[in-house]
Amino acid sequence: MAAQKRGRRSFCFTRQPVIRAWASVAGKKESEGPLQPYFDYTNQDTYFGEATWEKAECRMQQLALEILLQKAGQREADIDLVFSGDLLNQCISSSFALRNTGLPALGLYGACSTMAESLLLGSLAVSGEFANQVVAMTSSHFASSERQYRYPLGYGGQRTPTAQWTVTGSGAVLLASSGTGPRVEAATVGTIVDMGITDANNMGAAMAPAAMDTIQAHLQDLGRTPADYDLIVTGDLGDLGREILLDQFRKAGVNLSGRYNDCGVLIFDLQEQDVHAGGSGCGCSAIVLCGFLLEQLRRGVWKRILFCGTGALLSPTSTQQGESIPGVCHAVSICGEGK
Amino acid sequence: MAAQKRGRRSFCFTRQPVIRAWASVAGKKESEGPLQPYFDYTNQDTYFGEATWEKAECRMQQLALEILLQKAGQREADIDLVFSGDLLNQCISSSFALRNTGLPALGLYGACSTMAESLLLGSLAVSGEFANQVVAMTSSHFASSERQYRYPLGYGGQRTPTAQWTVTGSGAVLLASSGTGPRVEAATVGTIVDMGITDANNMGAAMAPAAMDTIQAHLQDLGRTPADYDLIVTGDLGDLGREILLDQFRKAGVNLSGRYNDCGVLIFDLQEQDVHAGGSGCGCSAIVLCGFLLEQLRRGVWKRILFCGTGALLSPTSTQQGESIPGVCHAVSICGEGK
Numbered sequence: 001m002a003a004q005k006r007g008r009r010s011f012c013f014t015r016q017p018v019i020r021a022w023a024s025v026a027g028k029k030e031s032e033g034p035l036q037p038y039f040d041y042t043n044q045d046t047y048f049g050e051a052t053w054e055k056a057e058c059r060m061q062q063l064a065l066e067i068l069l070q071k072a073g074q075r076e077a078d079i080d081l082v083f084s085g086d087l088l089n090q091c092i093s094s095s096f097a098l099r100n101t102g103l104p105a106l107g108l109y110g111a112c113s114t115m116a117e118s119l120l121l122g123s124l125a126v127s128g129e130f131a132n133q134v135v136a137m138t139s140s141h142f143a144s145s146e147r148q149y150r151y152p153l154g155y156g157g158q159r160t161p162t163a164q165w166t167v168t169g170s171g172a173v174l175l176a177s178s179g180t181g182p183r184v185e186a187a188t189v190g191t192i193v194d195m196g197i198t199d200a201n202n203m204g205a206a207m208a209p210a211a212m213d214t215i216q217a218h219l220q221d222l223g224r225t226p227a228d229y230d231l232i233v234t235g236d237l238g239d240l241g242r243e244i245l246l247d248q249f250r251k252a253g254v255n256l257s258g259r260y261n262d263c264g265v266l267i268f269d270l271q272e273q274d275v276h277a278g279g280s281g282c283g284c285s286a287i288v289l290c291g292f293l294l295e296q297l298r299r300g301v302w303k304r305i306l307f308c309g310t311g312a313l314l315s316p317t318s319t320q321q322g323e324s325i326p327g328v329c330h331a332v333s334i335c336g337e338g339k
Numbered sequence: 340m341a342a343q344k345r346g347r348r349s350f351c352f353t354r355q356p357v358i359r360a361w362a363s364v365a366g367k368k369e370s371e372g373p374l375q376p377y378f379d380y381t382n383q384d385t386y387f388g389e390a391t392w393e394k395a396e397c398r399m400q401q402l403a404l405e406i407l408l409q410k411a412g413q414r415e416a417d418i419d420l421v422f423s424g425d426l427l428n429q430c431i432s433s434s435f436a437l438r439n440t441g442l443p444a445l446g447l448y449g450a451c452s453t454m455a456e457s458l459l460l461g462s463l464a465v466s467g468e469f470a471n472q473v474v475a476m477t478s479s480h481f482a483s484s485e486r487q488y489r490y491p492l493g494y495g496g497q498r499t500p501t502a503q504w505t506v507t508g509s510g511a512v513l514l515a516s517s518g519t520g521p522r523v524e525a526a527t528v529g530t531i532v533d534m535g536i537t538d539a540n541n542m543g544a545a546m547a548p549a550a551m552d553t554i555q556a557h558l559q560d561l562g563r564t565p566a567d568y569d570l571i572v573t574g575d576l577g578d579l580g581r582e583i584l585l586d587q588f589r590k591a592g593v594n595l596s597g598r599y600n601d602c603g604v605l606i607f608d609l610q611e612q613d614v615h616a617g618g619s620g621c622g623c624s625a626i627v628l629c630g631f632l633l634e635q636l637r638r639g640v641w642k643r644i645l646f647c648g649t650g651a652l653l654s655p656t657s658t659q660q661g662e663s664i665p666g667v668c669h670a671v672s673i674c675g676e677g678k
Binding site for chain 2: 002003004005008009011051052054055080081085087088089090091092094095096098099100101102103104105106107108109110111117120121124125127128129130131132148177189190191192193194313314315316317318321323326328330
């Protein structure tokens with residue numbers, strides 16, 4: 001009975017998917033940040049050579065997929081499944097990036113948790129023996145997000161100190177049933193948590209309770225403690241959400257400090273890059289994972305990390321209709337090659 | 340190596356998930372159509388007692404879930420996973436329907452193919468031994484769709500003869516690792532096919548090529564012919580898309596007639612209900628499945644059907660930017676209890 005299930009919400013993969021390759025594509029501001037050396041491709045043109053920002057975002061996913069396959073020495077025909085999604089209405093970056101490629105495609109919506117959600121579902125497909133090679137992929141773009149969620153960019157709207165900066169980037173991983181690389185060994189599915197936060201410029205506060213809920217469920221379902229991980233990394237609570245999460249864990253008697261960080265904090269230099277509370281967007285945790293985090297695992301700097309994708313499940317319509325902001329967090333445990 | 344995989348894009352489930360229960364919630368127009376006797380709950384109020392149409396759509400999903408659990412004699416705590424999605428920007432009906440329920444939730448975006456996509460992924464979770472009980476669920480609402488995709492309803496925009504009518508409804512199924520009921524035995528993942536159709540009022544033509552592609556892949560991957568199914572049912576090509584599909588199969592030398600139909604055609608009386616080319620929306624194939632189709636399988640009228648959810652992966656933004664309309668189709672093969 002459900003041999004790969006642990007507790008209420010977690011999986012323990014009996015055939016651990018190998019992350020054979022990863023690829024990241026990043027924009028101008030991201031290329032000026034501390035993780036620049038880890039990106040496979042950067043472009044100073046916010047349009048990536050396309051006519052609109054939405055098409056630029058789609059182009060980024062195409063580039064991430066191309067580079068991924070190149071790095072892995074695989075062709076599109078070798079891929080059994082693609083899981084992808086993004087923030088744009090009707091997830092058009094993901095759908096248009098895959099059209100007429102012949103790639104079997106399953107669309108996701110998990111807001112900024114999409115990298116973790118796609119990794120989790122891709123791992124389920126490989127470990128369940130439904131696929132040999134799966135791509136998990138997502139993207140976001142500062143300009144396409146701003147105009148969809150907030151103001152036209154030309155309006156020059158003021159940003160509050162709690163606001164986060166949507167990352168321009170796309171990340172992709174190749175999960176496989178064999179080969180070498182970091183391995184996905186366990187995962188925990190999020191529940192949708194809404195603590196009544198209504199400020200759409202304070203996503204960190206809206207998402208922190210979901211992150212806490214999932215990390216606690218993960219540790220409980222698998223009988224682990226934070227010490228079982230070299231790093232627990234959320235994406236993307238930003239600076240403020242990160243502090244809220246640390247504070248809440250402290251109150252619960254759990255000390256995360258020293259082994260906790262957030263992709264929205266790692267991606268930018270918060271003092272120098274004028275991004276207020278840090279990075280956000282599906283692309284943020286995606287390009288932090290598909291570069292910096294996986295590279296550290298490959299090099300043996302860390303043995304095991306818990307990658308916790310966080311998403312705020314609001315829309316401009318829900319905000320206009322007076323709704324508060326539900327959050328979700330999916331967690332994926334990834335081991336280094338050696339372990 | 341991938342024991343549950345067949346061919347490039349198909350799965351053959353070694354532990355066939357049982358559809359233990361299903362539930363459907365429908366609006367006024369749907370309750371006046373030919374499938375009225377199969378709906379669990381109908382409401383003549385387009386607001387379902389809520390303040391807005393978006394909240395009404397969310398309420399429909401909550402009702403479908405409640406009725407589903409009641410029919411199955413299960414509590415929320417007995418459910419391991421929910422796969423759901425919808426058409427609204429950022430899938431707010433699905434996310435808000437599940438907030439603070441404690442249900443582990445994975446969000447999907449497959450446009451009108453979501454019922455099939457959620458059924459496929461739920462089956463993968465059960466057959467892969469990741470979950471014992473999974474809910475697959477979706478919804479759509481005529482009024483929330485019209486104002487998001489087309490015109491404000493008060494404007495009274497004219498509809499073209501090729502336009503389809505978005506169904507107001509929500510459907511949910513309970514997939515389980517044991518019990519009795521129809522069984523999911525195989526599935527085929529769609530690829531994203533774009534044949535250059537640019538008329539956003541002619542979704543049937545845009546989606547028919549994706550349906551053809553997936554049905555052909557399904558038959559090829561599993562070494563079957565249409566005669567292996569009592570019914571092949573797309574959702575939702577409408578009247579026009581249905582004719583295009585039949586015509587294309589005829590040209591390919593495959594005779595589907597007599598064993599093919601479409602959910603968008605089944606849901607309404609096309610002569611009497613003024614819905615032009617038929618029904619559409621995630622809710623259309625969902626409530627045709629979670630009532631009429633599953634009931635016929637339960638009664639033994641049919642032994643095996645191929646349920647092919649079709650989705651048009653456009654957005655108003657992609658249309659405004661001059662893009663054509665990509666389609667996708669995911670197919671799920673369901674057997675009656677006896678077989």
